[in-house]
Amino acid sequence: MKIYENIVIGGGAxxxxxASNLREKRDTIIxxxxxxxxxxVLISGGGRCNFTNKRVYAGNYLAKKSFLKEFLKEYPSSVIFDYFISRGLNYTVKNETQFFCKSSSKEILDILINGIKGVKSSLNCKVLSVKKRDDIFEVDTTNGLFLSKNLIVSSGGLSFAKIGATSIGFDIAKEFGHSVNSLNPALVGFTLQPKENFFKELSGVSVDVDVKVGKKSFSGSLLFAHRGVSGPAILNASLYWSKGEIEIDFLPNFELFSIKGSKKSLSNLLPLPKSVAKAFLSKLNIDDKNGLNLSKDEFKKLEQLKSYKFAPAGTFGYSxxxxxxxxIDLDRIENFTFESKLINNxxxxxxxxxxxxxxxxxxxxxxxxxxxxxxxxxxxKSSIFYG
Ligand SMILES: Cc1cc2nc3c(=O)[nH]c(=O)nc-3n(C[C@H](O)[C@H](O)[C@H](O)COP(=O)(O)OP(=O)(O)OC[C@H]3O[C@@H](n4cnc5c(N)ncnc54)[C@H](O)[C@@H]3O)c2cc1C
Incomplete structure (x- = not known):
């Protein structure tokens, strides 16, 4: 039976x-x-794949910082940017730092697929389990057994099972003695406790907010959704949230005392879509009166909009x-090579x-x-062995 040099589990990013960057491609199968x-890749970035960022720091990740700091020194943003631009990718910049494909994610996928010419593949091939016998990996799949000297597990996480995600990478890691740190959906919307059920009536409306979660804070939009809240600021917050309250400033860059003494109505004074202003006023039991007639107590209640305490019920989940x-815990992974410290190859x-x-x-x-x-x-490594 053929023994490949490399088996790659997962043909994603x-x-x-x-596989694109292996010198010897013929003896590799994905x-x-x-x-x-x-x-x-195709559905990412709203169909335009946000492939890197002008500023990539360890602080942008939830990870073991020392490992990532060292790695990103060698692999800063420019490495990935230059890789794709030198292969003809047209790009655009959003929010000052985010690099996206100019027209569609297909542009970046075409570059990747062009790169794997010469590599063998087996599609519709679900990896079920892996064993290692006498230095050879035996990979059991729905398309039969495959053997290799090196095994590269690039099977991604659990999100979006409908487009192929499985737990196989974590299963293989555990099988070979690695620890897998607690898995949770992230960059995801939050579901609501009954206290916030009134958010649901605002479904489809988006507002600019500042969100604080632990020591992290994010500015950006919050989208009221059918099931809860979503939008970039919330997605980022979900990365750092595990339970408990987050704090939302629904009036960022707005001095609330400026409404005091105004003859305009509160729903006109608050820099929020009218529906949102009215929903909060009703929740806080404040009439939509003018700023002049606002009592001290009512002003105090309104201040909650600057630091609204919100305890999500949960998240929208992996789907x-x-x-x-x-x-997979980084303590047992070599930096730069990404080889297991427990199992050779x-x-x-x-x-x-x-x-x-x-x-x-x-x-x-x-x-x-x-x-x-x-x-x-x-x-x-192969040039050391084979010259
Ligand atoms: C909707 C959406 C939008 C996103 N947008 C962005 C963005 O714009 N910018 C950004 O930086 N990140 C984005 N991400 C995250 C990004 O897509 C992932 O972090 C990235 O793809 C991870 O790359 P990967 O190679 O580890 O895994 P993946 O790209 O997920 O590839 C894993 C591959 O393994 C295959 N696989 C899984 N299990 C098996 C098995 N048992 N047998 C065989 N094959 C298997 C899967 O089918 C898949 O093709 C987005 C994610 C989603 C869901």
Whole structure:
């Protein structure tokens, strides 16, 4: 039976980047659960894949900071930016720092797929389990058994099972003795406790807010959704939330005392969509009177809008989450090579590791750069062996 040099589990962002950058491609096979590669890349960034960010720091990630700091020194934003731009990607910048494909995510996927010419693949191939016998990995799949000397696990996290996500990467890690830190949906909306049920009536409306969660704070929009709250500021907050309250300033950059003494009505004075202002006034039991007639107590109640304490009931879950936070503990992973410290020739890349970025291109940045770094290592290693 054929023994491949490399088996890559998962043809998503990191798997494709890894295989693209191997010098010796012919002896490599990608096993992919879907009928096509890169399904998540295609739907990412609202269809335009936010592939990296002008400023990528360890502070933008939930991860072991020392590991990531060292890694990002060698793999800053420019490495990923230059990689794609030098291959003809047209890009656009959003929110000053986020790099997106100019027209569609397909542009970046085409570059990745072009890169894997010469690599073998098996599509609609779900990996079920892995064993290692006498230095050879035996990979059991729905398309039969595959054997290899190196095993590269780039199977991503748990979010979006409908486009191929499975727990296989975490299962393999545990099978080989790695710890997997608690997994949770992240970059995801929050569901509501009964106290906030009035939010549901505002479904579809979006407002600018500042959100504080622990020591982190995010500015951006909050979208009232059918099931709860979503939008960039909330998605970022979800990365750092596990339970308890977050604090929302619904009136960022607004001095509330400026409404005192005004002859205009409160719903006109508050810099919020009218429906939102009215919903909060009603919740706080304040009539939509003019600023002049506002009592001291009512003013105090209104101040809650500057630091609204909100305890989410939970999140929208993996079917809506952009990423899985938690993952394979970095303590047993070599930096730069991404090889297991426990099992020779076993590598883990991308989201399956305990590295989760904020919104803004950080997750692709890590998926792509961990893959590049690992491929470089294997290329160097094979030139040492074979000259
Ligand atoms: C809607 C959405 C939008 C996003 N937008 C952005 C964005 O704009 N910018 C950003 O930085 N991040 C974004 N992300 C996050 C980003 O897509 C991921 O972090 C990134 O794709 C992780 O790369 P990966 O290679 O680790 O995993 P993936 O890209 O998820 O690839 C894993 C691959 O493994 C395959 N696989 C899984 N299990 C098996 C199995 N048992 N057998 C065989 N194959 C298997 C999967 O089908 C998949 O193709 C978004 C995510 C979502 C869901």
């Amino acid at each position: 990191s798997g494709l980047m890894f 096993l992919e659960n879907n009928s096509k590669f890169g399904a998540k 809506k989450a952009e990423v899985t936070k938690g993952g 076993l590598y883990f890349l991308g989201e399956v590791l305990d590295v989760t970025g904020e919104l803004g291109g950080y997750n692709f940045h890590f998926a792509f750069s961990s893959a590049l770094s690992c491929a470089k290592y294997l290329n160097d």
